[in-house]
Amino acid sequence: MRIAIRVDASGQIGIGHFMRCLSLADALKQKGVGIRFVSRNMPEHLRDMLVAKGYELMLLNSIPSDGVAGTLPHSSWLSSNQAQDATDTIQVLSDQTWDWMIVDHYALDTTWESAMRPEVGKIMVIDDLADRPHDCDLLLDQNLYDELERRYDGLVPDRCVRMLGPRYALLRPEFAAARKTLRHRDGRVRRILVFFGGSDLTNETAKTLEAIRLLNRSDIAVDVVVGASNPNGDLIRKICQSMPNTYFHLQVENMAKLMSAADLAIGAGGTTTWERCCLGLPTLALVLADNQREVAEAMSAEGAMRNVGWHADVTSAGLAEALRVALASPDGLNAMSERSLAIMGGPDAVSGVQCISARLKSIYAGS
Numbered sequence: 001m002r003i004a005i006r007v008d009a010s011g012q013i014g015i016g017h018f019m020r021c022l023s024l025a026d027a028l029k030q031k032g033v034g035i036r037f038v039s040r041n042m043p044e045h046l047r048d049m050l051v052a053k054g055y056e057l058m059l060l061n062s063i064p065s066d067g068v069a070g071t072l073p074h075s076s077w078l079s080s081n082q083a084q085d086a087t088d089t090i091q092v093l094s095d096q097t098w099d100w101m102i103v104d105h106y107a108l109d110t111t112w113e114s115a116m117r118p119e120v121g122k123i124m125v126i127d128d129l130a131d132r133p134h135d136c137d138l139l140l141d142q143n144l145y146d147e148l149e150r151r152y153d154g155l156v157p158d159r160c161v162r163m164l165g166p167r168y169a170l171l172r173p174e175f176a177a178a179r180k181t182l183r184h185r186d187g188r189v190r191r192i193l194v195f196f197g198g199s200d201l202t203n204e205t206a207k208t209l210e211a212i213r214l215l216n217r218s219d220i221a222v223d224v225v226v227g228a229s230n231p232n233g234d235l236i237r238k239i240c241q242s243m244p245n246t247y248f249h250l251q252v253e254n255m256a257k258l259m260s261a262a263d264l265a266i267g268a269g270g271t272t273t274w275e276r277c278c279l280g281l282p283t284l285a286l287v288l289a290d291n292q293r294e295v296a297e298a299m300s301a302e303g304a305m306r307n308v309g310w311h312a313d314v315t316s317a318g319l320a321e322a323l324r325v326a327l328a329s330p331d332g333l334n335a336m337s338e339r340s341l342a343i344m345g346g347p348d349a350v351s352g353v354q355c356i357s358a359r360l361k362s363i364y365a366g367s
Contacts, residue, residue: 029055038089060085072106073129130152138162138363171352182280200230208316212323223258224236284322
């Protein structure tokens with residue numbers, strides 16, 4: 001079986017789309033599936049990562065800005081228009097036959113997918129927004145929402161298999177392994193993990209470090225993780241060096257280990273949410289993008305996360321107060337941890353990547 005994956009990453013887009021596609025690709029590759037990534041926007045360090053893992057990568061050419069057009073809310077993320085992107089994608093895939101096309105992109109919908117139909121066997125869409133129609137055989141939305149089962153009614157064909165909810169989250173194998181040996185947390189906070197994604201363009205990391213400084217709790221260790229795309233990495237490193245018991249980590253490959261060691265996380269409400277939930281890590285989350293609002297609200301309502309609010313409305317002083325409340329409530333943190341674990345399907349749940357990779361094979365075999 002051969003599968004093409006259309007995904008982009010950038011400071012604006014973030015790297016969450018890329019990372020979840022990579023997790024699925026790794027699981028499929030272990031099953032002998034040939035994988036080719038197709039991208040128009042991809043930071044160099046992510047390109048190097050794909051090459052190091054032995055994946056094929058085809059980069060689409062940039063086009064003049066006057067060629068960018070679209071009516072979708074995220075059309076500007078494509079750096080093209082859907083028709084041109086489909087033509088370019090078909091061209092870089094023309095040397096092979098493709099059993100599946102996997103697409104994870106907010107700027108693509110049924111227009112692009114229908115254009116790909118004659119060129120691929122089946123189409124899988126990874127989405128979070130439910131704000132546009134899709135022409136696909138399998139749709140994955142790994143997030144938690146109210147009325148999740150009805151979220152894509154009228155947006156996908158009747159034949160489309162829907163895999164919905166956090167139990168299908170595309171997490172790297174290290175998280176499933178760490179979950180099996182997870183230590184018991186007692187609600188006391190001895191170590192805090194700070195991570196706001198690969199880019200953190202609004203520098204919530206520095207804001208959070210100031211909030212932690214206001215606590216004046218040098219007895220609590222702090223791990224600060226930033227991605228290679230973070231434009232404020234040097235500044236954050238200096239802030240960490242000026243604070244006691246605070247450790248700076250750049251572009252880590254041991255996130256599951258850091259999450260397992262932490263008693264509390266402070267971060268964004270994006271795709272890292274499901275990594276934290278998988279390991280039962282209590283979290284204070286700031287909402288960094290509109291597409292994170294519903295998830296943060298649903299998670300907070302479930303008692304699986306504390307939604308601190310829209311990032312621009314949260315000050316260092318306000319975040320410090322939320323931290324004080326959390327530190328004073330070990331029972332509350334314990335309950336948050338238990339709810340997080342339960343949302344992911346319980347201790348014996350099968351990993352999302354294994355579920356999805358198995359379904360891809362079964363759907364194609366049944367065609």
